[in-house]
Amino acid sequence: MAFALNTYMAPDFECTTFENAPDVVMKRVAADGVAPENYHAMSIFPEYFKIDGQWHLAEESRMDCVPVWEDGRVHVREFRHLRVGDLVICGRQETGEEGIYVHPDGFRTAEAMAERFAFRQNRSRETAYSKVYDDLYELLKYERDNGYIVWVMGPAFAFNGYSREAFARVVEGGYAHAVLAGNALATHDLEAAYLGTALGQDVNTQMNMAGGHYNHLDTINKMRESGSIGAFIHKQGIDNGIMHALETRHVPYVLAGSIRDDGPLPGVYGDAYAAQDAMREHVSKATTVICMASMLHSVATGNMTPSFRVLPDGTVRQVYFYCVDIAEFVVNKLVDRGSLASKGIVTNAQDFIGLVAKGLDLL
Template identity: 40%
Template structure:
C-alpha cells in the first residue's frame, strides 16, 4: 500500500503572503496560559512566524501552540512555564497567522463510515495489516492501547506474544489490570482466578491476582519478577524481554498496584505522550478511558524522514458501538477506523494474517 501523503498549500500565493504572523503572549505563571490562546486540533495546522509557515512535528487535541527556538511546539497547558510564548487567537483560517489545512489529506480520510455490528470489516483488516507491515518495514512506531479483557484468553495471549516477537509492537499503554492479569496468567495460569484456557473458575481463584501483585511487589519490579523465572509466558513477559516500553496509568482504585504503575495522573499522561508523539499507528482494544485519552494525546499526523506528512491511523476495536464512536469523535473523524467485534477474535485474526505458520 501507499501512504496517503499530505499536500501542503502553495504558500507562494498572495493570499498566504498577505496573512499576518501569529500574535504571541508570554506565560507569567507556570501552568496558566494567557487569556485568548489558540486551542489546537488534530488537523494539520500551520503557524506563520517571521513570514514563514511552520507545521509542528506533532500535534495534540485541546493544547496550546508555543514558539520555541523559531519553531512551534504543542504543549498541554499544565506543562507551560513562565516565559513560554503562546500563540493567541481563535480563528483557524489564517487571519491570525494560524491556518488549519485539513484539505491537504484526501476527503476519504475524514469520512464517517458509520460502522455497526452488522458491517463487514474485511477491508479494514486488510488496511490494518498493510499498515502494520509497512510500519515494521520502515521503522514505524506501533502503539497498542489495551484493556484487561484482551489477556483473559489463551489464544489471544499467544497471538499478542507472536506479534510482539515479530516486530509489530513498539509500545503498550494500559492500566494496572492489563499487566496484572497477564502476569497472573504466566504465574498461576489464571486471569482474575479463571483458567485462561478452560475459562473455568479455580478454587480460591479470587486470591490469585492479589497473590501475583504481592509477589511482584516483593520482587520490586516486573522485570525482576520475570528475570527470577516466575513468569512462564505472556505478553508482558515478551515486552519486558524485548525492552519494549510499557506505560501503566493508574486509576482511582487499583489493587496493588504493580510497582511500575503511575499513580500520579500528570506523570502518567506525560509518559503516554512520550510514546504517542512517536506513534505512526495506534491500535486500541477494549478500554474506553485509555483509548479516549490516547485519541486526544496522539498526533493526527507524523512527519517522515523524507519530509512527507502522513496520517497517524487509529484503530479502535470494541464490542460496543458507542465506545468506538466516542473515540472517533475524539480523533475528529480523521484517520480513525472502527471494528465492532470481540477483541479476542480481532487479535487472533491479525496474528494469522501477519504471521504465517512457516514463519513461526
C-alpha cells in the same frame, strides 16, 4: 499490492490569501500553567503559523494544547507545562485571517473531498470489516520496519489463553513498538503465566478455581516482593504471555494506574500526569495507534494523537488510528475525530487479536 502511504498535499503558501495574511499575535505567559487571553487551542490536524513573514508547521501537535514559539520552532504544550515568559500564539480564526491556518484536507483524495454525502459512515455490528482487516495487515507489515506502532490495551486479552498467545506472537513478530495499558492487563496476564488463571478463572477452560479470588493478589504480592515485573518473570521462570514477550523483546510499556487498582504492581504510574507524560513520549513517535477494549485509555490516547507525523527528513505523513471495542459507542466516539485516518471495528477484542495474528501469519 504493496502498501503505500497517502501523499500529503501541503497548502499553497504562494497564493494571495496566505501572502496577505498577517503575522500571528503572541503573548507572554504571566503565571505558570495559565495561558494568556485569546490563546489558540490545537486540533488533530496540521496547523501553520505565520511568524516574521514565514509559515511554520507545528510538528509535534496535540489536541487541546497551546502553541508556544521558542528557539525558532512552534512547540505544542499542555497548559500545565506552561511557564512564565513562554510566548504563546493567540487567535481563534483558523483560515489565515490571524496568521493561523488549520489544514484538515492534507491527506484527502480528490474523490473523498468531493463526496460530502454518504450512508453508513458510523461503525456498527452490521458493518463489514473484511477490507479493514486486509488493509490493517498490509499497514502493519509496512509499519514494522518503517513506522512506530503503539498498542493501547485493556485487560480483556489476559482472560483467555489464546488471545494472550496471539498478542505475544504479535510482539515477538516485531509488530509492537510500545504498549500503553493499566495495572490490570499486566496483573492478569502475569497471574495467567504464574498460576494459570485470570481473576481465579482458568484461562483455557474458564472454570473458576477454588480460592481463586486470591490468585491475582498473590501474584501482585510476589511481584512486589521481586521489586519489578522483569525480576518476577526471571525469578518465577515465566515463559509465556504478553508481559513476558514485552520484557524479552525489550518493547517499552507504560502502565497507568487507576484509583481502583489492587497493589499496584511495581512500575505502575500512580501519578496521572506523570503517566500522561510517559504515554505521550510514545504517542509523539507513533505512526499507527491501535486501541483495544479500554474506553478510558483509548480516549486518553486519542486526545494525544494528531492525524499526522513529521518524519526526520521533513516528510509529513499520515497517522493511522484504530479503535476496537465490543461497544459501538466507544468505537464511534474515537473514530468521530474528524480524521480519515481513524478506523473503528466493533468486535470482541480477543477475536480481533487472533485474526490479526493469523493475518500476519504468526499463528
